[in-house]
Amino acid sequence: MAHEAIDDLALRVRPDEPVDVATEMSRIVNRTIIRVFFGDRIPTAAADRIIPALYDIATSLVVRMALPRVPHRLPLPGDRAFHRGVATIDDVLLPAIREARRHRDGGDDVIATLCAASGSDGAELSERQVRDDVVTMFVTATETTSLTLTWLWPILRAHPEVAQRLYDEIDHVVAGDRVRHTHVPELRYLRAVLDELLRLYPVGWIFPRTALAADVIGVTGIPPGATLLVSPFLTHQMAEFWPDPQRFDPERFLSGGIPHRYAYFPFGGGPHQCLGRHVFQVEAQLIVASLLSRMRPVPSSAPVPSLKVAATLLPHERVRMAFAPASRQQVV
Template sequence: MSVAAGAVATTPRVLPFYRAIPRLMKDPVTELAKIATEAGGQVVQLGLGPFRPYLVTHPDHVQRVLKTDWTKFVREGMFWRPLRRVTGQSILGEGEGWESSRKILQPLFTARYTASLGEDMADIIADSISELDEHARTGRLVDGGYQMTTIVNQAVIKVLFGGRISRDIAERLAPEFATCATSIAFRLLFPFVSYSIKVPGDRAFLAAAQKIDEIVYPLIDQARAEKSTRNEVVSALIEARMAQGGEAGARQVRDDLVSIYGAASETTAMSLTWLWSVLHDHPDVHARLLEEIDEVVGEGPVRPAHVPKLVYLRRVLQELLRVYPSAWIIPRQAVADTDIGGVRIKAGSQVLVSPYATHRLADFWDRPLEFDPERWATENTERRHRYSFIPFGAGPHVCLGQHLFYVEAPLVIANLLRRYRVELTNPQRLTPVPGASVRPKEKLMLKLVPRARD
């Protein structure tokens, strides 16, 4: 039974330790969503021993935390500590550091600026995908997750670093970020565990973070020495930092770059990885996508001008972000006594917004567990609660990479489906793995078959 956002509630639902821990240990992403749906969107307090965070999923409550009263719910606390060990103090932080980074980075990731990068991105993506021709010719299978990450990484690296980074270095960067994103799972599930105690994932995380620094810092030094004004982010960052306060601090530029790299690459790569399982399970969607791409693109290469015309592809991407949002939790810490939906929240309390859970609430989504791109037809979206769909977060901290996603992802999909018939060879139930983003635990092995030209 659901509870309306404005209903009076003096205490939250409480999931005690003996029930919460077994469920969250088994499959934390899926179980957290089930806990939310069982509560009908009501605030739930999770009993995790000494740690008792509040799970917030009702769109009205999400709006309160991320938008209306966002200054009362900050990105601080134990949930952020694992991530900050690699991202530092930048766009993912709070206070002056966040304001400074946001002011510099936001103009670089507007829809207009991102569109200006489209032609270069289209060329990079097309070249990357053409390298798969040998796999298609020989029938050798490809690891879908690895290939999607590789393709996206090459495009994002071009946007961020221009021509400063070689291909072999770029290919070293992506797996280190993937290691950081996945190896913090234990810390996210048990954030109260002291860092003096080594837990699973710590060693891999620290090694990967060090390798990221070994790659990024030399690039920053090179860019500072060149004093270039190239049309890429590292030059723009250094120029803006110097204009703000003289000599650009290498650590601050490093934090900015690492944070925006994650924002620009992670959502796209993970969404594209989930896509192949979805298309296998929904051949009608697959067929309609092929039909639209063939009609819009024709025989020539896929260009940015085609993207706005790929209307059905846009709906597929929206539904993909609903069912498999990259962010499974958006942690916040209350900095003042307040309330959410009538539930008193004390200062210092941890609040967990969960896009993965909110996107599955039956009060706001008809058949929430079904993949249905048609729910994104214009006539079906007009009365939807604005905060029932939050794949990129919301409010002042909304992800800067969202505009890049809607250029890059369609280019990747259209190029792949225009060139190959993509077949998933090992269909199975996929398990979402918690971390900095949600990715499938299982590998998706793809067979690429060249498509005959008409």
């Protein structure tokens, strides 16, 4: 799954020809998740249309997030881009859902499972319900992984000592083989690198929550029904929990662990954490290890991009990097 997309990238890249990192990472992640979640119901060419649609949706939501009480009937900047993105995603997913509803083949992919499911009233799920659940699962499984991997490469470029330690671990653990799920528990430094990336660049940087009852935080009264904004991005920067919080240091997650239960919550907290958490924790490691088994980023003096605040934390500038074959035994 991921291997096919990575092999395709390895055949196309040249050390003197930078590629758009966000596009390539999204393509690899999308193709992996499409196969895992949807089998052969959605062709690769159709899946690739979702990449820019998700980007448009993420960037267009920022105004609505800043003005949550404005009724949806009143147009705001970004609404047109949002609706175009939704229309593209519907154009890709709805035909597959309708086909699965017409021909119930007993498949075990997500679409087939939802089409065979019933709601709390015993009735089958509506097309809208299936569509909403499919989109939720797809977005949570892809957005965190593809965006985090987009940030990974400029960070490795800016921290060559971290990059070299990561390369050494992958070369030692994988040892010229194809990367497999059995390698994941041994890739401890890779997991720490990804954890530190999510500390500095949490994909979901702010979460709205509704107060179910009156409460007091410090000296501030919270009425029932109030909307509270909880920010992993701000919490992950608190020097009270994270010494020198601006510094990228994966060692934090190898030595002392997380200093407080809610000092680190890139996937939210409590029982309703992001559905993409477990997918990310396995697939991201497999994808990075597979990529670095085949190729390495070409050194460059380009800085780490600044942040662009949208529904997610995006690089303000498009990340372009060149890759070269890894200088060791070719992966079989």
